[in-house]
Amino acid sequence: MEAVQAIRGMNDILPEQVGWWQGIESAAREVLENFGYREIRTPVAEKLELFSRGIGQSTDIVEKEMYAFEDRNGDWLALRPEATASIVRSYVQHGLHAESGCRKLYQIGPMFRHERPQKGRYRQFHQIDAEVFGLDGPMIDAEMMHMLSLLVERMGISGVGLHINTLGCPTCRQGYREVLKSFLAERAEGFCEDCLRRRDTNPLRVFDCKVKSCAELLESAPQLIDYICDDCRAHFGAVRQFLDKLGTRYAVNPRIVRGLDYYMRTTFEVITDRLGSQNAIGGGGRYDGLVRDLGGPAVPAVGFAMGMERLVLLLEQEKEKPSRYPRCFIASLGEQARVSGFLLSQQFRARGLETEMDYNGRSLKSQMRRADKSGARYVLILGEEELARREIQLRDMVTKTQRIVPLENIFETLLAVDSEK
Numbered sequence: 001m002e003a004v005q006a007i008r009g010m011n012d013i014l015p016e017q018v019g020w021w022q023g024i025e026s027a028a029r030e031v032l033e034n035f036g037y038r039e040i041r042t043p044v045a046e047k048l049e050l051f052s053r054g055i056g057q058s059t060d061i062v063e064k065e066m067y068a069f070e071d072r073n074g075d076w077l078a079l080r081p082e083a084t085a086s087i088v089r090s091y092v093q094h095g096l097h098a099e100s101g102c103r104k105l106y107q108i109g110p111m112f113r114h115e116r117p118q119k120g121r122y123r124q125f126h127q128i129d130a131e132v133f134g135l136d137g138p139m140i141d142a143e144m145m146h147m148l149s150l151l152v153e154r155m156g157i158s159g160v161g162l163h164i165n166t167l168g169c170p171t172c173r174q175g176y177r178e179v180l181k182s183f184l185a186e187r188a189e190g191f192c193e194d195c196l197r198r199r200d201t202n203p204l205r206v207f208d209c210k211v212k213s214c215a216e217l218l219e220s221a222p223q224l225i226d227y228i229c230d231d232c233r234a235h236f237g238a239v240r241q242f243l244d245k246l247g248t249r250y251a252v253n254p255r256i257v258r259g260l261d262y263y264m265r266t267t268f269e270v271i272t273d274r275l276g277s278q279n280a281i282g283g284g285g286r287y288d289g290l291v292r293d294l295g296g297p298a299v300p301a302v303g304f305a306m307g308m309e310r311l312v313l314l315l316e317q318e319k320e321k322p323s324r325y326p327r328c329f330i331a332s333l334g335e336q337a338r339v340s341g342f343l344l345s346q347q348f349r350a351r352g353l354e355t356e357m358d359y360n361g362r363s364l365k366s367q368m369r370r371a372d373k374s375g376a377r378y379v380l381i382l383g384e385e386e387l388a389r390r391e392i393q394l395r396d397m398v399t400k401t402q403r404i405v406p407l408e409n410i411f412e413t414l415l416a417v418d419s420e421k
């Protein structure tokens, strides 16, 4: 019978790879919690309307990439393509704004977009997402980017750059959109079809276009930063000053417009040149209007998301695969010894020692082969004779030495031997 395969673009993370993921997750939790973020876990499916209202109708995500479906009750649902809209929904629904002036939240989990799968781009992918509600000043924008740089460093990833930009506010951006539209109209024949469509729906998105000729034409385009209002300019200037004070390196990049409608003022991306065209490993920005647009109070907010698959790809290029070994392997000879070994392994595990054993009663030789392959530092060998004498053989797999020790207090003996190393 033919075996069923996973869905295209949705990958298994196998035990051999999971060490990368656990390392990334624990670094993220540690750094985020140190900065005062608390974890939130929202459902993977939401009402479709949340994303069409929250992300914007004319974005690629909502137009082309959403896993939207009608459920058995006839309700339109979608698998979440990103985390911000869901977190805002939860924040408003549970009145989290009422509790304190500033709220820092994070979420780690799978997202779903129906994109064309390739290296670094999948249909189910995972993000680390962080959001701050209730602060509108530039200090938190700078702190968030500083934290992002620290996070990447803590994960052991080098050679990435922080690119920052400002999108102005809806008022000053409106003026720029018109200027940009005229620029695009004047050179219409040079742009790809997608860009021409974006000219009418979401002109800033042309800066996201990957077509080389479009990018070249855009080099002479008017820049948003020259059209923003005084308040937005002061905000951006202060963000940069704080970044300088924090010693966080960055480049101002007018092409960082981000794909989603809700961003305003500060936007940023963490970019690498080692993953081909999938060069963004994380990005975010300020979205002061979204909480209100989703039915909540007028609370300013800023956030970012990092793609975990791309972090893993970078780590694989740089570091040796993290592996996990049991500390101890229990081998046994004879039925009675096997049962004693079984009970002993449960005690060791309950006391916090990673322990593996042989369940099958195979030959000692094959058990030793398995112990060696498992990477265990110590092997305890329990035979019927040793058992009768209340003794056990303790083998150190690194020094290749073996000795007989009393079975009584074997756990303490093992810990004592281990602590001498």
Ligand code: AMP
Pocket: 082, 113, 115, 120, 121, 122, 123, 124, 125, 126, 127, 259, 280, 281, 282, 283, 284, 305, 306, 307, 308, 309, 310
């Ligand atoms: P975005 O919200 O689109 O800026 O995504 C934030 C981060 O998530 C990106 O910088 C990527 O690292 C990651 N990401 C977005 N889409 C995908 C995808 N389809 N596959 C893998 N990673 C993705």
